Amino acid sequence: MTTQRKTSKKSSGQSQIAKTAIQKTAGRSSAPAPENVPGNRDKILDTALRLFTLYGVDATPTARISREAGVSTGTLFYYFPDKDNLVGALYLSIKKEMAGAVRRNDDPSLQTRERIGQSMRGYIAWGTENPLKVRFLDQCYHYPGIGEDVQKQAYDEFSWMAGLITSAVREGLLPDLPAEFHAMMVYRITSGILALIESGTTGMSSEEIIENGLAMFWKH
Secondary structure (H helix, E strand, O other), X not given: OHHXXXXXXXXXXXXXXXXXXXXXXXXXXXXXXXXXXXXXXXXXXXXXXXXXXXXXXXXXXXXXXXXXXXXXXXXXXXXXXXXXXHHHHHHHHHHHHHHHHHHHOOOOOOOHHHHHHHHHHHHHHHHHHOHXXXXXXXXXXXXXXXXXXXXXXXXXXXXXXXXXXXXXXXXXXXXXXXXXXXXXXXXXXXXXXXHHHHHOOOOOOHHHHHHXXXXXXXXX
């Protein structure tokens, strides 16, 4: 009789513990997996940009990026299956940001020459505010790991600029040379302007550097 009473009390106590545990966990939502934590992807990209421009793309392992971003390597590889994928994603995101900044400076009511000049100024203004991103794009110029699909997407962001250059050739503002040639001149001249502004060694004001640099584009 005593044994049965003790067993009954024990079973009742265990049931109560289980019931309490269920009640405690019933309203609790499961914690999100690390790869689903908001901001992790941007945190990885921001850290990669800083490390790539500091040490170089080739010399920066993904393990260091994940460690300094405060995420696991598994989380990094969830978003970016390999390093080339990470570099490509960062490259394309910056190209899109840059294209948006340049496009916002465009005024279709202007003549072709003025529109190209305004667009180049838009890039210079963006580059002055984003020196790390400019440095990263320069590093990626000959990086073999950026796939053709990424390159095409980046090019498509600037297709309107290619159209402006074509119009400039047709109007006799530029020599009849391949569009790739003129695009390279735009890149080299604006990059040179940014480098000179950043160096501060010319004794010229930023506006003087920009004015003289842009004038060189129409002389080539």
